[in-house]
Amino acid sequence: MTLTTPAGARVVGTTHLPRYDEDAAPAVPRGSLGRMTVDDKFVRIGSWVSAFGMAWLVTQQLLPLPGLAWFVITWFGFGLFVTAVTAAMTGGLVDVRDRLAGAILTAGAVVVGAALVSAMVFVVMRGWRPLLHLNFYLDDMSGVGPKDPFDRGGIAHAIVGSLMQLGIAIAITLPLGIGTAVFMTEVGGRFARIVRTVVEAMTALPSIVAGLFIYTTFIVALGFPRSGLAASLAIAVMMLPIIARAADVVLRVVPDGLREASLALGASRWKTVWTVVLPTARPGLATACILGVARGIGETSPVLLTSGAAPFLVTSPTDGVMNSLPLFIYTTVRSGEPNAITRAFAAATVLMAIVLILFITARLVARPRRTKSRRGRRSRPAVDLVMADPLVEMGPVQPAARTEENP
Amino acid sequence: MTTLPVADAADPAVDTVRPRKISRKATGADAVFVHSARAVGATVLVIIGGVGLFLGWQAYPTWKNYGIGFLTETQWNPEADVVGIASVLAGTVTVALVAMAIAFPLALSTALYISEYAPASVKATLVSLVDLMAAVPSIIWGLWGFFLVMPHAAELALWLHRNLGWIPIFDVPSADPDAAVWDASRYTASAFCAGIAVAMMVLPMSCAVMRQVFSQTPPGEKEAALALGATKWGMVRSVVLPFGRGGIIGGTMLGLGRALGETIAVLLIISPSFDLKLNFLELGTNSISALIAGRFGDASRTQLSALLAAGFVLFLLTLLINTLAAVIVNRSRSGAGTDA
Numbered sequence: 001m002t003l004t005t006p007a008g009a010r011v012v013g014t015t016h017l018p019r020y021d022e023d024a025a026p027a028v029p030r031g032s033l034g035r036m037t038v039d040d041k042f043v044r045i046g047s048w049v050s051a052f053g054m055a056w057l058v059t060q061q062l063l064p065l066p067g068l069a070w071f072v073i074t075w076f077g078f079g080l081f082v083t084a085v086t087a088a089m090t091g092g093l094v095d096v097r098d099r100l101a102g103a104i105l106t107a108g109a110v111v112v113g114a115a116l117v118s119a120m121v122f123v124v125m126r127g128w129r130p131l132l133h134l135n136f137y138l139d140d141m142s143g144v145g146p147k148d149p150f151d152r153g154g155i156a157h158a159i160v161g162s163l164m165q166l167g168i169a170i171a172i173t174l175p176l177g178i179g180t181a182v183f184m185t186e187v188g189g190r191f192a193r194i195v196r197t198v199v200e201a202m203t204a205l206p207s208i209v210a211g212l213f214i215y216t217t218f219i220v221a222l223g224f225p226r227s228g229l230a231a232s233l234a235i236a237v238m239m240l241p242i243i244a245r246a247a248d249v250v251l252r253v254v255p256d257g258l259r260e261a262s263l264a265l266g267a268s269r270w271k272t273v274w275t276v277v278l279p280t281a282r283p284g285l286a287t288a289c290i291l292g293v294a295r296g297i298g299e300t301s302p303v304l305l306t307s308g309a310a311p312f313l314v315t316s317p318t319d320g321v322m323n324s325l326p327l328f329i330y331t332t333v334r335s336g337e338p339n340a341i342t343r344a345f346a347a348a349t350v351l352m353a354i355v356l357i358l359f360i361t362a363r364l365v366a367r368p369r370r371t372k373s374r375r376g377r378r379s380r381p382a383v384d385l386v387m388a389d390p391l392v393e394m395g396p397v398q399p400a401a402r403t404e405e406n407p
Numbered sequence: 408m409t410t411l412p413v414a415d416a417a418d419p420a421v422d423t424v425r426p427r428k429i430s431r432k433a434t435g436a437d438a439v440f441v442h443s444a445r446a447v448g449a450t451v452l453v454i455i456g457g458v459g460l461f462l463g464w465q466a467y468p469t470w471k472n473y474g475i476g477f478l479t480e481t482q483w484n485p486e487a488d489v490v491g492i493a494s495v496l497a498g499t500v501t502v503a504l505v506a507m508a509i510a511f512p513l514a515l516s517t518a519l520y521i522s523e524y525a526p527a528s529v530k531a532t533l534v535s536l537v538d539l540m541a542a543v544p545s546i547i548w549g550l551w552g553f554f555l556v557m558p559h560a561a562e563l564a565l566w567l568h569r570n571l572g573w574i575p576i577f578d579v580p581s582a583d584p585d586a587a588v589w590d591a592s593r594y595t596a597s598a599f600c601a602g603i604a605v606a607m608m609v610l611p612m613s614c615a616v617m618r619q620v621f622s623q624t625p626p627g628e629k630e631a632a633l634a635l636g637a638t639k640w641g642m643v644r645s646v647v648l649p650f651g652r653g654g655i656i657g658g659t660m661l662g663l664g665r666a667l668g669e670t671i672a673v674l675l676i677i678s679p680s681f682d683l684k685l686n687f688l689e690l691g692t693n694s695i696s697a698l699i700a701g702r703f704g705d706a707s708r709t710q711l712s713a714l715l716a717a718g719f720v721l722f723l724l725t726l727l728i729n730t731l732a733a734v735i736v737n738r739s740r741s742g743a744g745t746d747a
Contacts, residue, residue, distance in 0.1 A: 069559055098638035105524060108516025109533075112614075115607055116540045119551040126554070176454075179447035187444045195448045200733070202455040204725040206668025208696040209718040213458050215703060216465065216711055241455055269433065270440035291542060298544025300671040301696065305703055326546040330671060333550065348547050359542050363535060 051078035127345025142312035146340035158328035168232035177243035211302035228322030234302030246288035290362035300326035466716035503666035505602025518617035541611035549672035552604025561594040596678040598687040609662035620654025657736030670696035
């Protein structure tokens with residue numbers, strides 16, 4: 001094996017022993033091991049600042065590359081270049097690679113963040129004007145044309161429709177989904193494995209196919225009219241496997257010790273599930289359900305197939321076509337009128353606000369409980385069920401595997 | 408006072424004492440619980456298993472009618488009894504592949520940034536933001552893609568055509584890249600534009616799976632790499648990435664499965680066409696889900712059966728990809744105990 005110094009020179013044969021220097025100043029302990037020094041910070045930030053200047057010079061003064069996009073791309077290119085040069089000044093190839101990789105990975109994360117922020121800001125910017133009118137929340141669109149001003153018409157029918165369809169879908173999926181999860185984890189057996197396989201397979205069902213299924217069976221074959229009920233059935237068919245699977249993973253993370261303790265104390269199996277397993281898994285279950293609901297409220301295609309874009313308020317789910325927020329946005333944007341498009345963006349803002357509220361509720365419910373008493377009694381860290389992230393639960397990763405091995 | 412049991416030799420019952428029978432069979436309230444839980448499971452199995460069976464059953468007459476031609480025919484013209492999904496299937500796959508080509512590097516770098524580079528104080532916030540991104544409805548990504556991104560995407564497409572047009576897939580046959588006034592409309596509403604919006608939808612899911620796997624990397628191995636003098640990137644490359652390979656592949660394929668079934672954003676952005684083509688920068692493409700959404704309304708019984716067959720093909724494709732993803736993630740080292 002060849003030894004090399006950081007500068008890359010080969011060291012052959014000699015060993016330098018440290019010598020004690022009488023005159024040297026006493027060693028100052030480093031403030032922190034992990035943090036960057038001022039020097040490092042200057043080099044890193046300075047590279048990007050200088051790249052900004054170079055990009056400005058090249059795109060605005062030298063080459064005909066107009067537009068923000070070119071500026072950002074050149075900035076990024078120069079930033080990488082200057083970072084590489086400054087890294088090469090103090091270190092070798094290894095340092096250059098390290099810095100470049102760090103810069104590229106950070107840039108990727110920044111792009112993703114920018115996409116998220118731009119989507120939200122863009123929707124709000126395009127749609128804030130109708131939001132200022134109270135009738136936007138209280139009226140429906142009956143008799144309102146696409147060109148009408150914003151003080152006429154509203155999206156009350158879409159909001160009511162969305163909430164009603166979702167309410168019915170939740171009433172169907174929540175008991176069935178959690179019940180199935182309880183069956184798969186608490187009862188088990190060969191039949192449970194079959195159920196689990198089928199549930200996992202059906203999470204792959206595209207939402208449009210779920211809608212088409214309800215359309216073919218419920219509306220064409222059984223002859224029911226298109227209605228809000230059909231739409232909620234379609235959403236339920238789509239959501240059921242998702243919620244069942246997510247709840248299954250959350251329940252599997254509950255430590256077996258808790259179950260066994262409860263059974264050993266003489267509780268029946270139902271009592272164990274009801275008073276031990278479900279309460280322990282409560283935060284994870286809530287997150288799973290609320291994110292499943294957020295997914296359900298944003299789905300357009302099942303509603304497009306099984307209900308329709310009615311412009312008026314419908315309060316009975318079996319009484320004819322019933323609009324929903326995503327479908328309202330879709331049909332209104334398609335009309336092409338500038339006013340209608342602004343209205344659609346306003347509806348999109350409302351939809352996003354609803355999703356955001358659901359999301360924040362999920363996070364608050366799922367937050368690990370803080371110790372309420374400060375009597376010096378250090379509470380045992382609760383079972384980390386929050387780490388059972390429902391997004392991942394829908395995926396093939398099974399966090400349960402590790403927890404069981406290292407309890 | 409404690410009374411100890413005394414063995415009574417005279418009692419004949421002593422001989423007959425046997426260990427009590429242990430039975431795992433539930434009795435009483437437990438039996439009620441087990442049976443009702445099983446009933447719920449059976450109900451769900453019937454409901455969602457029924458969906459799959461129904462789709463297959465409905466697809467069968469179409470399959471019998473058109474045979475293999477259903478997969479190779481490009482036109483969808485039920486009036487002339489010519490029905491095939493070759494072009495829409497190709498369009499679906501193109502959109503999904505474009506989406507993955509954009510989403511994969513972004514998801515990987517975001518996952519690595521969150522798990523390895525981000526300061527500990529903002530890590531939880533970043534994880535929440537990625538989850539929030541997954542919860543953003545697809546119609547909003549559709550609006551974003553259609554109104555905000557598409558004009559810029561068209562410019563990028565023109566640039567790609569001008570500089571890489573000699574590669575067949577970057578070619579746009581119907582437009583001249585060096586024209587004095589470029590024909591912007593030929594570059595919009597393409598699979599490329601739809602792919603960008605779909606990428607934003609599948610990215611958070613891939614990213615979440617990857618991050619989860621990366622965060623399970625044994626800390627001992629990471630610290631060992633750092634202690635041996637590796638830089639952070641050296642540690643990531645030699646420990647985190649090999650460990651998380653299964654998660655990377657699995658997360659990507661899971662995203663691909665989601666991208667294939669995406670409807671409304673694609674429907675909003677593309678302009679439908681039934682040409683079988685690979686030039687993803689050019690105007691016009693189609694996908695199975697957009698086909699269903701566009702044609703279900705005026706469909707007769709046989710056409711509906713053909714649409715269901717198309718949906719069944721889409722479902723099988725998604726199912727295949729998801730299953731592969733699950734197998735890959737479970738087989739890999741990720742998630743297995745390592746500090747032995």
